[in-house]
Amino acid sequence: MLVSFFILFYFWAAVSETNQGVGSYTRPQLYAYFIVGYVIRTLVFSTRTGDIGGAITSGDLSKHLLRPLSVLKFFFTRDLVDKLFNIFFMIFEFAFILFILKPQMILPSPKNLFYFLSLLVLAIVIFFFYSLVVSLATFWTDQAWSHRWLFGVVLVNIFSGQAIPLDLLPTPIFNILKFTPFPYLYYYPVKFWIDDSLNASFLPLFIQSLLILLVLFFLSRFFWKKGLIKYQGYGN
Amino acid sequence: MSKTPTIQVKNLSRHFSVHDKKPGLKSSITSLFHRPKRIVKAVNNVSFDIKEGELVGFIGPNGAGKTTTLKCLSGLLYPTKGKISILDFNPWQRKKEFLRQIGFVMGQKNQLWWDIPPQETFLLNKAIYEIDNKAYKERLDFLIDALDIKKEISIQTRKLSLGQRMKCEFVAALIHSPKIVFLDEPTIGLDVVMQDKIRDFIRDYNKEFKATIILTSHYMKDVQALCKRLIIIDKGKLYYDGDISKLKNGLTNKKLLTLTFKEEVSKDKLEKFGKLTKFEQLRATILVDRKKTSTIAAQALKELPITDLNIEDIPLEQTIKEVFQR
Numbered sequence: 001m002l003v004s005f006f007i008l009f010y011f012w013a014a015v016s017e018t019n020q021g022v023g024s025y026t027r028p029q030l031y032a033y034f035i036v037g038y039v040i041r042t043l044v045f046s047t048r049t050g051d052i053g054g055a056i057t058s059g060d061l062s063k064h065l066l067r068p069l070s071v072l073k074f075f076f077t078r079d080l081v082d083k084l085f086n087i088f089f090m091i092f093e094f095a096f097i098l099f100i101l102k103p104q105m106i107l108p109s110p111k112n113l114f115y116f117l118s119l120l121v122l123a124i125v126i127f128f129f130y131s132l133v134v135s136l137a138t139f140w141t142d143q144a145w146s147h148r149w150l151f152g153v154v155l156v157n158i159f160s161g162q163a164i165p166l167d168l169l170p171t172p173i174f175n176i177l178k179f180t181p182f183p184y185l186y187y188y189p190v191k192f193w194i195d196d197s198l199n200a201s202f203l204p205l206f207i208q209s210l211l212i213l214l215v216l217f218f219l220s221r222f223f224w225k226k227g228l229i230k231y232q233g234y235g236n
Numbered sequence: 237m238s239k240t241p242t243i244q245v246k247n248l249s250r251h252f253s254v255h256d257k258k259p260g261l262k263s264s265i266t267s268l269f270h271r272p273k274r275i276v277k278a279v280n281n282v283s284f285d286i287k288e289g290e291l292v293g294f295i296g297p298n299g300a301g302k303t304t305t306l307k308c309l310s311g312l313l314y315p316t317k318g319k320i321s322i323l324d325f326n327p328w329q330r331k332k333e334f335l336r337q338i339g340f341v342m343g344q345k346n347q348l349w350w351d352i353p354p355q356e357t358f359l360l361n362k363a364i365y366e367i368d369n370k371a372y373k374e375r376l377d378f379l380i381d382a383l384d385i386k387k388e389i390s391i392q393t394r395k396l397s398l399g400q401r402m403k404c405e406f407v408a409a410l411i412h413s414p415k416i417v418f419l420d421e422p423t424i425g426l427d428v429v430m431q432d433k434i435r436d437f438i439r440d441y442n443k444e445f446k447a448t449i450i451l452t453s454h455y456m457k458d459v460q461a462l463c464k465r466l467i468i469i470d471k472g473k474l475y476y477d478g479d480i481s482k483l484k485n486g487l488t489n490k491k492l493l494t495l496t497f498k499e500e501v502s503k504d505k506l507e508k509f510g511k512l513t514k515f516e517q518l519r520a521t522i523l524v525d526r527k528k529t530s531t532i533a534a535q536a537l538k539e540l541p542i543t544d545l546n547i548e549d550i551p552l553e554q555t556i557k558e559v560f561q562r
Contacts, residue, residue: 062312063347067364068335229314232252233307 001041002093008163009034009101023168025194031103032194033165036116038097040186041162042090044123047079050152053135053144056227059234072132072224079128108193115202119189122209127156129216130181136220139227161187181216184209241285242416242448243309248318249472250279250304278304280472281318288415289446291438293463293480295453295556301472302452306418309450310340322416336365339414341405343421348393354404355389358411365412372411379407382437399430406437417441419451423458435461456552468556483555491529493522495536496544509536523550 012030016022022030052075055061064071098105108116134151138144157163159182166174166187177183188205191198198205255271257263279301286292296302307313309320311327311334320327325334340347348357362372380386383403388396396404402422410417419438423431439462442449453459459466459480466483468476476483493510497518506512506520509532514521524532529547536542 059345062307062342062345065312065330066310066335066338066340066347067361068332069364231313233312 001038002097005034005038005041005097023165025165025168028104028106029194030165031101032106033190035097035101035103035105036193037162037186037190039090039094040120040123040189042086042093043083043120044127044185045156046083046086047128047131048082049075049079049128049131049135050144050148051075051135052132053138053148056135056138056231057142057144057234059232061231062233065228072220075132076128083124106194109196112192112196112199115192115199116189118206119184119192119209122206122213123185123189126181126209126213126216127185129213129220130156130185132220133216133223136223136227139223139230156182156185159183160185161190178208181212184212240287242288242290242323243284243286243450244319244321245285245305245309246283246319248279248282248305248308248320249277249316250301250308250313251316252276252278277472279308279315279469282469282472282474283318284467284474284477286448286450288448289442290465291442291449291451291463293453293459293466294450294469295456295459295466296469296475299471300469302469303420305469306340306420306450306452310338310418311335336412337414338416338418339409339412340418341402341409341420341422343402343424346393346401346405348401348404348408350394351392353390353392354385354396354401354408357393357404357408358389361408361411367412371413375411375413376407379410382440383407383433399426402426402430402434406434410441413445415447417447417449419449419453421453422451423453423455431455431458438462456556460552480552483552489526490523490550491526492548492550493524493529493533493536494546494548495520495522495540495542498541498543501540505540 009031012022012034013027016025016027016030020027025033052061055064061071064074131152134148135144137147141147159166159177159180161183166177166183169177184205188209192202252275253273254276255267255273257267257271278299282301282305294302294305304313308315309322309327311330314328323334323337325331327334348354349360358376361367367375380389383406385400385403385407388400388404389407391400393401393404406422422438423434426434435458438449438451441447442462451458451462464479466476466478466480467474468483492513495506497520500517501520503512503515506515506522510522510524512520513523522532533545533547537545
């Protein structure tokens, strides 16, 4: 992840060199977009929900189903514990990035920091349920990785704003993306860190995030219930 | 023993849909657009009851539907048809109260956490099953003593031998004192000594805790040593449900007569007594009608130079083989 970060960072540094910025972004804003984004990528996109797809195809899900506990809560807890580990390592990585790049960073106001953290927490939960839904589709596809690669990695990487700030995309595409979970995973949280002009729209965006979370939550429950009926418990 | 069945299975069916695919690139491409599907009836209209404390052998050839039945009983699989009631629960609903009362040991599936020592899995199970400290310690001490695995439980699971791991699987599956235990080929791949130890443990466990146990195994010795009652399933259908002894009498009306001779005897002379199943220089085994055994034995003693004669039942393994070949 560190390597891909440096590739992206230097790419956008080169692109913004001539005009000291790109679109509405100044260079310090662009730097912050990707450096703060590194934190988001570490916390939001690190998930073990992919294991569920593997467990469905291998039949290892059986060992979880036999225990008197909620399998989905178990995976959610495991994700949170994983993220705690990630925070520990991220501190060193982040210090390394700041030490190497010594960038001009934009620091948010306390209000914007609060907005950022609120959307970050929501992004973590949204991505858990999004990734869960993608994994649970394995009940029907019989193999775990191809749809996960497309929906869990490729589309997320492109449309969450990890590689390109979404407002640099053509407006119709950006408008369509607002109805998907993707911008709420990366673009909006980081946007509130670097830009306070969006502050007035925090509440509507927060509510939209909650709605997307609710849809994904109920979708995951539906997939889980229907999927268990399809479950074949392979591998003896 | 209670008279009310602990496990009630009525007209249980579980069908799977499978896709057929021919080998090769061409058929791989074709199968992207069209994949012929067929339904496999893994379990087909099976019914039986099991009472509290019973230890029942559940046997059948590969693909007979044994494991699928156990998976339906434990709530892992959703039955296509039929009803299951275990301790008055519908297993499929996977209620916590139900799951707390069952244990499942799968001989070919690891339930221990691979990267940590078994004792850590036991502790995790203690938390999951909400076992209090005193009960946990007593239970763990009992299982460790009975299975003789004091040293193994602190070694990383992946580094244990198959036998050691299987013993630890038993501890993990039984630490919460389940009333119903499903054992799916628990002795598979184990050496003879280890098989004996596991059998002794299962027998003692059943007696001591009055647990209801269903055991599937490919080793007839397991079933013979442990179970009075046998359920035979083949191609998803129930073939036999009853006492092992009755199975021998009911399904085969033959006995084995083993004769040892002073001097060589020709095949022709032996074949008139029954079906010759084994013929060596001074030894032969003949399959004879059960009812005529004593008459035939007396006749053979009279006509042949016999030094030793032995009459025995057909081994269960052979009986089962005959059943499946019919």
